[in-house]
Amino acid sequence: MFDEDGSLDPLLKCLLYVILALAIGKTVWNWLTTDVSRWIAVDLCGLIADHPWWSGLITAGALCLLALLGRLLWWLPLGAGTYVGADDAFDASPEDSADLEILTFRMKQLAAMSSTGFEQACADLLVRDGFRGTRRVGGAGDLGVDVTARDHEDRLLIVQCKQYQSPVGSGHVQMFNGTARPHHGADVPIMIGLNGFTQPAITFAAHHDLILMGRPELKRWAHGQHLYEVLGISSSAQ
Structure with a gap:
């Protein structure tokens, strides 16, 4: 009945909307064909004939008034669910985190984003958690880094974001291991997999002290829990 994020199943929601629309339609039709038809045919026509100017x-x-109301209703949904800057490069200052303290995402939102948008969402969640100098740098030739940030102890986070439809394999984790610390100097190397990791990838990461964030951990982080709390990383400034 409910999906992973606690929302009502879309098909069931659609059926409920149809039933509600039919019930409202029947009520309106009964009203229109009885009281309203008499009011229009007799009372309103007589009023117009007696006072045409008014x-x-x-x-x-x-x-x-109807035109103004329609214009307002057209604008409101556009701003309500817009994720600003999801496909733009991002360089955040600590002051930005005040505006993102309650930022959350549903898993289906993350899955529907472009790969760049997914990286941006991860960067914004880091800003929400108070990380400094958060920057999305993913793209061609990024050498295994999509997002960089520093925590309150000045430790460097190197984050790679994988929005794959299937679990991330060991080969990708091995490539990340070859650049995260040796090339980028990561203190906290994190790889995020929207749909988790294969067992060989998990085994390799554990052997090389790489941090993997699978789907359950990503869900908790996206729903509002601090990154370090989700990953079990100690920080005196949390």
């Missing part, structure tokens, strides 16, 4: 002004005002 009726015209009232009608014009009602049309303007």
Whole structure:
């Protein structure tokens, strides 16, 4: 009945909307075919015939009000769910975190993003958690780094984000291991897999002290829990 994020199943939600629409439609139809039809045919027509100028002004005002209301309803949904800057490079200052303290994402939102948008979402979650100098740098030739940041102890986080539909394999983890510390100087190397990791990848990461964030951990982080709390990393400044 409910999906992974606690939302009502889309098919069931659609059926409920259809039933509700039919019930409302039937009620409105009964109302229109009884009281309203008599009011329009007798009372309203008589009022218009007796006061044409006032009726015209009232009608014009009602049309303007409806047009204004329709324009407002058209604009509101556009701003409500917009994720600003999801496909842009990001360089955040500590002051930005005040605006992102309650930032959360649903797993289906993360899955629907572009790969760049997914990296951006991870960067914004780091800012929300108070990390400094957060920057999305992923792209061609990134040498295994999609997001960089520093924690309150000035430790360097090197993050690679994998939005694959299947678990990340050992080969990708091995490549990350070859660049995270030797090339980028990572203190905290983290690889994020939207749909988890294969067992060989997990075994390799454990042997080389790489931090893997699978789907359960990503869900907790995206839903509001601090990154270090999710990963079990100690920090005196949390």
